[in-house]
Amino acid sequence: MDKMPKWADVLLIPFINLLLAFILSGLVILAIGKDPLVAIKTMVEGSFGSTNAWGYTLYYATNYIFTGLAVAIAFHARMFNIGGEGQAAIGGLGVALVCLAVDWPHWTLALPAATIGAAIFGAGWALIPAYLQARRGSHIVITTIMFNFISAALMGYLLVNALKEPGNMAAETRDFPAGAHLPSFHEMLAPFGIEFSKHAPANISFLLALLCCFLFWVLIWRTRLGFAIRSFGHSETAARYAGISPTKIIMISMMISGALAGLMAINNVMGESERLILNSVEGAGFIGIAVALMGRSHPVGVFLAALLFGFLTQGGAELQLWENIPRELVVVIQALVILFTGALDNMVRAPVERLFLKFKKRVA
Amino acid sequence: MQDAPQLGRQNTAAPAIELRGISKAFGPVQANKDISISVERGAIHGIVGENGAGKSTLMSILYGFYKADAGEIFIGGERTAIPDSQAAISAGIGMVHQHFKLVENFTVLENVVLGAEDGALLRPSLAKARKLLTELAKEYELNVDPDALIENLSVGHQQRVEILKALYRHADILILDEPTGVLTPAEADHLFRILRNLKNEGKTIILITHKLREIMDVTDTVSVMRRGEMKGTIKTADTSPEDLAERMVGRKVLLQVDKTPAKPGKSVLEVKDLRVTDSKGVVRLKGISFDVRAGEILGIAGVSGNGQSELLEVLGGFETATGDIHINGHPIDLTGKFSDGQSRRAQGIAHVPEDRQREGLIMDFMAWENIAFGYHNDPAYNKNVLLMDNAAIRADTEGKMERFDVRPPNPRLQAKNFSGGNQQKIVLAREIERNPDLLLVGQPTRGVDIGAIEFIHQQIVALRDQGKAILLVSVELEEIMSLSDRIAVMFDGQIMGERLPGETDEKELGLLMAGMNGKAA
Structure with missing residues (x-):
């Protein structure tokens, strides 16, 4: 009106x-x-000017879609999950363990398994703060931040002491088996006669991210669980009146959130580096907060915002490279x-x- | 303009307050339309109108919270600009808000002085205030212990502190916004005595209320507002509650509920020795017992905060308790381990909660989502185990909106965009059409306009006549008296007594509500 x-x-x-x-x-x-005009031109060309540029932009955007959705679903339950960074890192651990455990014959088998591994590890890492919030009233913002630090320390320890290949100087796992290699855009588009840059890191996880956007929408606006999550997020007293358990909603929504953050590892760990390295998340967990805010916790908004931040990341890197802008x-x-x-x-x-x-x- | 009141002819002095042609719009909503009133010095002037009629907006303009789009304010005959509440205070206007603005952990004295200190040091101001408070206490029956902490005072006393605050700031004109909403009848009577004393001292009082009886009891003149317009000012002596109600709503209204005597059947709800201790360790219910039978309305009267909310919450399944509750002879779980709002609904209990905006509805949800709220697990609302059937819910909502006369009948409108009465109709439609054995109703008409009150009362009585048991909790004594077939009065977590509406009166109930039991001690 x-x-x-x-x-x-x-x-x-x-x-x-x-x-x-x-x-x-x-x-x-x-x-x-x-010159700002030169700068903007560099940014736009560097992120959309070639298939290589697109490949990087979409690669970053894929990361941000996952972490953005993670923050967004928590927002729907009025939980502020700042722990996307840590959950994505631990999700990476899950991916690495799955990929290294078996000599995978083909990526079609490795991908579902790694997806489950990433989701379980990410969800598990969110489970403890969720439990502390639901049962003990420890504020989720504080606990998830602390869990980011704990995950960073844990990953450092594991990579140096347990997962590093003997003789390797860097704190990283050995390369994943060839069967765990995910198709890049180059490989995916070649059958259609489209020439996509060979070196760009964008890979099939982008489609997984789009699928997650759709499933996110179905979950939030078409299922009873989504109804309960939104109810709780809008009004806890009303949810209690309706017989919606706050504990249950906090735990479930945070675990879905952690799982989505963990799934990011499919893109950066399995799709790009093809081994687990230190600090693989590179702040994408935090960017996810901005993406969810700007995307108004709606999957379409998250997708668009993720694209924007993909552009900013890639364009920013170009600025640094060509324009000597720090x-x-x-x-x-x-x-x-x-x-x-x-x-x-x-x-x-x-x-x-x-x-x-x-x-x-x-x-x- | 032309309907500016012509009451002050006999008076040579200028009116205490005169508003001329006040208009105020919020976006496209015209909250006040060309409003003119004048209030004589030393009068008690009532302003009545339904929710959203623009009373509060008008008073907020007078107190400097809003700036009028057009119009002038005259205080004591002088044109005065009131850009903020400081200006209002220095013009001699004091306001007692519906929700008190007191610092809970300050003493009475500190609250009175707060914001009106004479200097950097507190002691002189406090001493001055103490002296004034003693004088005022004698003069107006405004006695409060100056050293008591606000949080330890009853609401009636807290309200006196608000009045004292205004008087300490030399208010000549006192505006009271719904002052009796939280008071017992005895406290309200005391307040009215204070107001009359103030009036006799030459203070001017503006009373905003929706309780017509109070208007009749205490005011000299009354202005009626409807949809942002002033519908005239009348001498109270020349009008009646029915007349005022008609002016407020714009049509004839039934103030009395039309109902036949109850035909109580078997006992539906049996409560024995129910005790509730809240999370802070305060005992809220101290072992209450009662029963409600099929086809009757048991009204629970009492000032809010005496355990009624906890009673509803326990019955509704979201508060834990000890004791014994049976529904249709079956015990229900009170530990919260095996029960929640969902299991209560499955047992045939429907619940229209006290606070529809915080509990009964989700204000950002659309009407159809609110119709499914609490019943979202109903198979009729779901396509399969996974997906909800939103189209079916919307269709159901359309029917419910039509049968309960919800306006506008648009399932896709957010709850917050409906008026209070229509919001309540949405909740009622949802709960009553579940055909429950027991309906819990808390404050069914709080913040609801008169026109809708009539409808809501009819619906509750109709459900009773279908042989359902109804537990009604209300702080409005009139509502309890007219709807209930039996009345139980709660005070301090206990039931002080049960009365039949035909055999009691407001005075007796008022005493029970204040914790005074005629029989005991």
């Missing part, structure tokens, strides 16, 4: 937010004596995007809303 149309809400406002973020970023680039500044640009789309959302929303209402009144 007294609202602006939905398209403005979901498209126009994020667009204005982004524009503002980029304008401010441009000023920052200007301030260090570089990496820290790229982080500043990312931060500005997060600031404008997440935190300062209302700054743009209120005036736009007023504008719409005024316009509507005049028409009416």
Whole structure:
């Protein structure tokens, strides 16, 4: 009734937010004596200008879809899962153990097994904070952050002391067997006559991520569990009245969240590095928070936001490489995007809303 | 403009407050439309109207919370701008909000002085306030212990502190927003005595309420608002509750519930020695016993916070207790280990909770989602083990909305976009159409407009006439008196006594509600 149309809400406002973020970023680039127009051109070309560029952008986006969905499902239960980083790392452990356990004959067998391994390990890592929240009231934000540190220490220990191949100088596992190699975009698209860059890391996990987006939507908006999760997320007192157990919902939603974060390892560990290395997650768990916020916890939004952050990551790397713009500044640009789309959302929303209402009144 | 009241002719002095042509819109919603009133000095002026009629908006403009889009305010004949509440206070306006704005762990004195200290040091202000409080206590029956902590005071006393705060700031005009909502009848009577004393001292009082009886009892003049418009100001002596209700709603309203005598059948709910201790270790229910039979309405009267909420929560399956409850002769689990809201529903208990916005509905959910809420496991609402049948729920919702006259009948509208009365109808439709053996109803008409109250009461009585047992909890004594077939009064976690509505009166119930049992001690 007294609202602006939905398209403005979901498209126009994020667009204005982004524009503002980029304008401010441009000023920052200007301030260090570089040309913002050249910078933006470098970023766009570097992330969309070739199949190689696309391959990297989509590879990063795949990571962010998984971690974004992970944060989003927790959001629906009003849980703030900051532990995506740790859950993805432990998910990587699951993937590595599965891939190294058997000399896999073909990826079609390795992928489902690794998927289950990643999901179980990720969910397991989220289970302990979830239990502490549900039963002991320990705040999920605190415990998941602490579990990020614990996972980092644990992975370091395991890679150095247990999983490292003797004689190897680096703290990493041996390479996964050839049968665990996932098809890259190059291999997937070749039968269709499409020439995709050989070196780009994008792989079949992208399709897995899209499948997860769809299943996420079904779960949240079409199943009883999703109904219960949303009910609990909107009002705990109402959920208790309806006979929805808070403990159950916290545990289940956090485990799904952890599993989704863990699945990221299919992309980066199994799909890209094909061995487990230290710090394989590279902050994707945290970016997932921004992706979920910007995507409004909706799978379509998460997908689009993940693409955006994929672009920022890949474009940022290009900036560093070609324009000699320091990496820290790229982080500043990312931060500005997060600031404008997440935190300062209302700054743009209120005036736009007023504008719409005024316009509507005049028409009416 | 033209319907500006013409009451002050005999008076030479300027009115205490005059509002001229006040308008205020929130977006496309016109909350106040060209409102003019004037209130004489030393009068008690009532403002009545349904929820959303614009009473609170008008008072918020007067107290500087909102800025009017158009119109002027005159205080004592002088045009005054009130951009914020500081300006309102210095213009001599004091406000007692519906929800008190007191610091719980401060003493009465500290609360009175808070924000009106004379200097950096507290001691002189506190001494001054102490002296004033003693004077006021004598003058107006406004006695409160100045050194008591707010959290240890009864609500009635807390409200006095709010009045004292206003008087300490030299208020000449006192606005009270729904002041009796949380009071026992005796406390309310005391409040009205205070108000009359204040009036005799020349203070002007504006009373916002939806209780017509209070308007009749205490005010000199009354203004009626409907849909943001002022529907006229009348001398209280020249009107009646029926007349006021008609002006508020815009049509004739039945204030009395139309019902035949109950024909109680077998016992449906039996409660024995029910005890509840909350998470802080406070004993909320101290061993209560009662029963409700098929085809009757048992009304539980009492000031809120005397254990009624806990009783409903235990029966609804989301609070644990000890004791014995039987439904249709079958015991139900009270430990919470084998039961929850779902199992209670399966046992034939439907529950219209006290707080529909926090418990009964999810405000961000659409109407159809709220119709499924609590019954989302119902096979009729599910296609298979995995997927819900949203289309079926929407179809069911359409029927329910039509039968319960929910307006607008749009299943895809979010609950928060319905008025209080229509929200309550959604909850009622959901619970009553489950055909329960026992219906728990908490505060069925709180925040509901008069027109909808009539409908809701009819629905409850109709369910009773189908031979269902109904447990009604309400803090509105009038509602209890008119709906119940039997009345139990709760105080401090105990049932003080049971009465038949025909054989008791508000005075006796009021005493029971205050913990005074005529028979004992």
